[in-house]
Amino acid sequence: MSSSLKDVAARAGVSARTVSNVVNGSARVSAQTRQRVQEAIDELGYRPNLAARNLRAGRTGVIGLAIPELHSPYFGELAGLLVDAARRRSWTVVIDQTHGDAEAERRLLTGDSGRAMDGLIISPWALEAQEVASTARPLPVVLLGERSPQGLADRVAVDNVAAADDATSHLLALGRRRVAAIGLQPHLHNGTAEQRAEGYRRALRRAGITPSPRWERPVASLHRQDGARAMAELLDGESRPDAVFAFTDELALGALHMAHTRGVRVPEDLALVGFDDIEDGRFSHPTLTTVSPDKGQIAERALQCLADRIYSPENQVPALDLTVPHRLVVRDSTDPGTGADRSASHLPTG
Amino acid sequence: MSSSLKDVAARAGVSARTVSNVVNGSARVSAQTRQRVQEAIDELGYRPNLAARNLRAGRTGVIGLAIPELHSPYFGELAGLLVDAARRRSWTVVIDQTHGDAEAERRLLTGDSGRAMDGLIISPWALEAQEVASTARPLPVVLLGERSPQGLADRVAVDNVAAADDATSHLLALGRRRVAAIGLQPHLHNGTAEQRAEGYRRALRRAGITPSPRWERPVASLHRQDGARAMAELLDGESRPDAVFAFTDELALGALHMAHTRGVRVPEDLALVGFDDIEDGRFSHPTLTTVSPDKGQIAERALQCLADRIYSPENQVPALDLTVPHRLVVRDSTDPGTGADRSASHLPTG
DNA sequence: ATGAAAGCGCTAACAT
DNA sequence: ATGTTAGCGCTTTCAT
Numbered sequence: 001m002s003s004s005l006k007d008v009a010a011r012a013g014v015s016a017r018t019v020s021n022v023v024n025g026s027a028r029v030s031a032q033t034r035q036r037v038q039e040a041i042d043e044l045g046y047r048p049n050l051a052a053r054n055l056r057a058g059r060t061g062v063i064g065l066a067i068p069e070l071h072s073p074y075f076g077e078l079a080g081l082l083v084d085a086a087r088r089r090s091w092t093v094v095i096d097q098t099h100g101d102a103e104a105e106r107r108l109l110t111g112d113s114g115r116a117m118d119g120l121i122i123s124p125w126a127l128e129a130q131e132v133a134s135t136a137r138p139l140p141v142v143l144l145g146e147r148s149p150q151g152l153a154d155r156v157a158v159d160n161v162a163a164a165d166d167a168t169s170h171l172l173a174l175g176r177r178r179v180a181a182i183g184l185q186p187h188l189h190n191g192t193a194e195q196r197a198e199g200y201r202r203a204l205r206r207a208g209i210t211p212s213p214r215w216e217r218p219v220a221s222l223h224r225q226d227g228a229r230a231m232a233e234l235l236d237g238e239s240r241p242d243a244v245f246a247f248t249d250e251l252a253l254g255a256l257h258m259a260h261t262r263g264v265r266v267p268e269d270l271a272l273v274g275f276d277d278i279e280d281g282r283f284s285h286p287t288l289t290t291v292s293p294d295k296g297q298i299a300e301r302a303l304q305c306l307a308d309r310i311y312s313p314e315n316q317v318p319a320l321d322l323t324v325p326h327r328l329v330v331r332d333s334t335d336p337g338t339g340a341d342r343s344a345s346h347l348p349t350g
Numbered sequence: 351m352s353s354s355l356k357d358v359a360a361r362a363g364v365s366a367r368t369v370s371n372v373v374n375g376s377a378r379v380s381a382q383t384r385q386r387v388q389e390a391i392d393e394l395g396y397r398p399n400l401a402a403r404n405l406r407a408g409r410t411g412v413i414g415l416a417i418p419e420l421h422s423p424y425f426g427e428l429a430g431l432l433v434d435a436a437r438r439r440s441w442t443v444v445i446d447q448t449h450g451d452a453e454a455e456r457r458l459l460t461g462d463s464g465r466a467m468d469g470l471i472i473s474p475w476a477l478e479a480q481e482v483a484s485t486a487r488p489l490p491v492v493l494l495g496e497r498s499p500q501g502l503a504d505r506v507a508v509d510n511v512a513a514a515d516d517a518t519s520h521l522l523a524l525g526r527r528r529v530a531a532i533g534l535q536p537h538l539h540n541g542t543a544e545q546r547a548e549g550y551r552r553a554l555r556r557a558g559i560t561p562s563p564r565w566e567r568p569v570a571s572l573h574r575q576d577g578a579r580a581m582a583e584l585l586d587g588e589s590r591p592d593a594v595f596a597f598t599d600e601l602a603l604g605a606l607h608m609a610h611t612r613g614v615r616v617p618e619d620l621a622l623v624g625f626d627d628i629e630d631g632r633f634s635h636p637t638l639t640t641v642s643p644d645k646g647q648i649a650e651r652a653l654q655c656l657a658d659r660i661y662s663p664e665n666q667v668p669a670l671d672l673t674v675p676h677r678l679v680v681r682d683s684t685d686p687g688t689g690a691d692r693s694a695s696h697l698p699t700g
Numbered sequence: 701a702t703g704a705a706a707g708c709g710c711t712a713a714c715a716t
Numbered sequence: 717a718t719g720t721t722a723g724c725g726c727t728t729t730c731a732t
Binding site (some may be wrong): 002021045047049050052054061062066069070071072073076077079080083084087090092095096097111116124138157182206208223224228248254256257260279280282283284285287290311 | 352397399408411419421427429430435442443444446574578605607
């Protein structure tokens with residue numbers, strides 16, 4: 001068994017209080033005493049028991065991160081940023097994967113997950129805004145990329161409608177008219193797909209084009225294979241699209257794969273835009289034009305929200321609804337031009 | 351403030367003991383009492399305090415996962431598998447990113463990280479086997495993908511030498527003779543790159559080819575851009591390779607990108623093999639031949655090691671050195687043939 | 701079947 | 717500057 005504060009105190013011939021002071025630097029300790037205590041600590045290999053500290057403090061220093069799946073590049077990147085940002089605030093992150101399971105999301109929100117944490121950052125997938133809003137939450141929660149749950153929890157996201165509009169408008173500006181969309185999720189109501197569809201249609205209408213269900217391809221999930229399947233369906237249709245806006249980069253990369261397989265040239269025959277700006281899209285062939293959300297800011301602001309709620313529970317402002325900037329990164333999949341990434345270069349020239 | 355066991359006990363008119371029994375089902379409680387307690391729990395919205403439980407139990411139910419970076423597809427996939435596998439054992443996973451920083455790795459190993467956990471799974475990057483072995487560890491540790499630290503901690507990994515040999519032999523079997531390697535890391539001594547280089551050279555020698563430093567490209571890190579840079583160097587050389595074995599899929603995808611940029615055809619002009627079998631390689635153009643480690647088994651066995659050490663500290667067997675299977679997945683980047691993925695199909699035919 | 705009480709290891713209010 | 721001690725919320729031994 002490892003040694004405790006008391007053991008160290010006994011060994012150094014001081015009280016527990018003094019050892020605690022030395023460990024935490026919380027009060028003045030004479031140099032001599034300090035050294036004696038330090039020696040005892042070293043000799044015994046003493047490590048403070050975190051569980052005891054947590055119990056005492058009423059806080060764990062742990063925040064939860066609940067995302068659909070860690071292996072998806074978008075969530076992997078975001079999780080990485082959050083872990084690092086949390087660390088800067090001396091927080092530890094425990095990660096849960098919901099796999100889009102409503103029950104799992106519910107458990108996390110209600111605090112029945114059996115995880116001890118001071119706050120939760122969750123990217124809901126299956127749960128609708130209504131249910132998220134009505135769930136009793138025993139701890140501070142920040143929602144990511146979710147339709148605002150009627151001001152009942154902080155939320156951080158890009159403006160999905162505007163972003164989808166930007167992407168679609170870019171395709172229209174290239175002169176494309178048969179612009180398809182891949183990524184609708186009629187079975188889900190978490191808001192994201194709906195908002196991107198809305199932005200897509202808005203851009204079409206502004207260009208004088210009537211949105212048609214024929215160009216809107218639903219997907220079961222957001223993986224590459226779903227994008228490939230949707231693209232196959234589009235290519236099998238009577239009239240082929242000359243542009244595709246995929247609601248995520250993974251879908252876009254799957255679509256790109258299928259285009260290659262079918263001998264469709266990108267961007268000549270088909271211009272393609274994704275969403276998320278994942279690393280893969282910078283090295284695909286051709287490189288992928290995409291909507292780039294500011295992921296660093298998403299991570300930073302989500303943590304800031306949590307910090308405010310956790311450390312200042314007294315002055316509770318109403319729920320925040322934070323919009324994070326995005327930008328369109330034009331690459332080769334829509335640009336038959338130079339072949340260069342015009343927004344962000346990650347390779348040495350030459 | 352949230353309510354405690356005592357509050358529930360008072361409200362239900364029973365002792366804390368009984369409430370605890372109801373919550374944990376640990377002893378027989380009369381149906382009537384049980385119901386009364388349950389009502390009190392519901393009315394008060396009582397949730398057990400995990401910190402107190404942990405203190406009492408001397409265990410946290412938390413294990414740490416320390417990896418270089420979460421956003422890399424390989425580690426993202428592995429982390430996802432570990433999180434799910436841990437959950438099946440009612441464990442929570444806290445993730446730390448070391449970013450290949452020796453100091454960060456050291457802190458985790460010595461337990462000075464300020465994270466409360468029952469065990470640690472770490473994929474060391476900067477630390478050498480020697481130092482890992484000599485570090486005093488206050489908790490059970492499993493090493494991933496690391497050279498065996500002289501039997502001083504459990505370790506789970508593929509046979510890197512054999513795997514690299516397989517990959518290289520595959521290229522040689524295609525009739526390629528100028529086989530380059532991308533991914534050496536002379537500045538690191540964590541073992542992985544060295545072992546893959548060794549397997550690469552072994553295969554060459556067996557084919558009667560003398561390994562030459564000219565074909566061995568070092569990289570600063572294992573990202574796509576490093577692979578692209580290394581490939582550029584190879585293509586700028588006096589004699590061009592007709593095959594490349596990249597030590598990771600990310601490097602391979604970066605190399606592939608550069609090949610496209612330079613107009614080099616894959617696999618006709620250049621056959622390419624990666625390592626890790628990340629999702630991207632199944633949808634790249636062309637799809638990527640790769641060495642596929644059994645990631646699910648890595649996760650499962652790492653957790654099993656940890657469980658054995660945590661739950662049965664008394665019968666301590668010597669450190670285990672577990673080798674997990676791998677297989678070569680042949681795809682289009684080495685197969686000018688059918689264009690089909692011959693080992694694992696992730697798309698519907700048609 | 702249930703109650704009373706000790707104690708897990710730590711911090712901090714109260715002492716000196 | 718340092719000692720003494722209560723108590724965070726829970727589980728569990730001992731007792732009834």
